[in-house]
Amino acid sequence: MVSVPDMRRLAWVLALTLALLLLALAGLxxxxxxxxxxxxxxxxxxxxxxxxxxxxxxxxxxxxxxxxxxxxxxxxxxxxxxxxxxxxxxxxxxxxxxxxxxxxxxxxxxxxxxxxxxxxxxxxxxxxxxxxxxxDFPVATQLAWLQRLLPQARTIGVAYNPAENAARIADAREFARRSGLTLDAVPITSPRELPAALTTLARHADVLWGLSDQMVINTQTARSLLLFSFRNRIPFFGLSAAWVKAGALVALERDxxxxxxxxxxxxxxxxxxxxxxxxxxxxxxKVLYTLNRRTAEQMKIEFPEKVLRAAQEVY
The missing domain is CATH 3.40.50.2300 (Response regulator)
Known part of the structure; x- marks a missing residue:
């Protein structure tokens, strides 16, 4: 038979064990x-x-x-x-x-x-x-915002490397078809082909779309892309706020x-x-955007006041 003191001691041990277990579980x-x-x-x-x-x-x-x-x-x-x-x-x-x-x-x-x-x-x-x-935003997101911010642009020009962007250009063609736009996409397989591609795009494009492409969009091509945009008065839809600060008309930005x-x-x-x-x-x-008001003025493009107010930043 277990004595009363032993029962008390056992109860105390069990209570202490339970308390320690609860503390351990709380810690976990x-x-x-x-x-x-x-x-x-x-x-x-x-x-x-x-x-x-x-x-x-x-x-x-x-x-x-x-x-x-x-x-x-x-x-x-x-x-x-x-x-x-x-x-x-x-x-x-x-x-x-x-x-x-x-x-x-x-x-x-x-x-x-x-x-x-x-x-x-x-x-x-x-x-x-x-x-x-x-x-990178999905192609449909990029083009939907391009259409919203530049509704007057009906022909979208883009140079691209098929090895990197064939699938995204196919998506862009489908979006353009559904939206009543024209996609003028010129493939290049070497950086040397970019000047000729831009000359081709200058004939019909209302806007130059800066699709993320390692061959077309990089530090070596940035100056020539922006110069092309200014000389031909074809707005450049850039990749980020840094491009807009450098002279692109507009770009989507991230939160x-x-x-x-x-x-x-x-x-x-x-x-x-x-x-x-x-x-x-x-x-x-979340999709944000930035605008370059100086570029817009030079290209005689007017943004509604509500578009300017909603921009994350206006340069």
Whole structure:
């Protein structure tokens, strides 16, 4: 028979065990989500995306143990950084930028990766542990906004590399057909063919569409594209605010803080057990735009006041 003191002692032990178990479970419930951030940039979009990422986790009451790694240029230092990341045992690696993504994807296959600040799908590595948000808007989104902002433009001119953009040009042709527009698309297979392609486009195009294309749109071609636009008074629909600041008439822009939230939502799905490969790539869900009023005046294009007011920025 168990004595009364023994029963009291047993009850006390059981109560203490239960209390410790509840404390342990509470600790698990509030354990911080461990995320390693890898980037090669220190620009405003990175700051905005990290703010959105943190905001999304905070909104769900989740603590975030987040450490940022600025990827080194020295390969030996990169190896040390990756070792440090592994030692943290992150549940997700949040990667910002193409170089950072390619480096992490080539070295890490066993930790889920969510990326941002990568322009297009063409720049992505093929990894089962990778998902994220590309910056490029879908073709239909780009052309719908072009049509909304420049309703007088009926013929859309574009130069493109078929090896990179045949599928997107097919999508653009379908959009143009449904919308009563004409798409004048000139293929090039070498940068040397770009001047002749622009000469061809100058005959009929009402607007030059800056489709993301590594052969057509790059630092070497930027000046010639903008000069073509000014000399022929054919507005250039650029890729970003930087192009508008340089002289393009208009460009779509992203809400980087909201993209950070999108990336956090993907990370939360991965942490909950979803495979990155099962999560489709996303594009920015918010569309902003910037305008260059000086370019508009030179080309004798008038924007309604409501369009100017709604712009994220007017140069």
């Amino acid at each position: 419930a509030h354990a911080a989500v461990v995320v390693s951030v890898v980037t090669t940039q220190a620009e405003a979009p990175v700051t905005a995306m990290l703010a959105g990422f943190r905001e999304r986790f905070a909104g769900l009451g989740e603590d975030l143990d987040l450490e940022v790694y600025s990827l080194a240029a020295d390969e030996s230092l990169v190896a040390e950084q990756i070792a440090s990341i592994r030692n943290r045992r992150p549940q997700v690696i949040f990667v910002l930028g193409s170089r950072a993504l390619n480096t992490i994807a080539s070295e890490v296959a066993d930790i889920p990766v969510v990326f941002g600040l990568v322009l297009s799908e063409q720049l992505l590595p093929v990894n089962a542990n990778v998902t994220g948000v590309v910056l 980087y803080q909201d993209i950070g939230r999108q990336c956090a939502e993907l990370a939360q799905q991965v942490i909950a057990g979803a495979s990155p490969a099962s999560l489709p790539l996303q594009t920015p869900r």
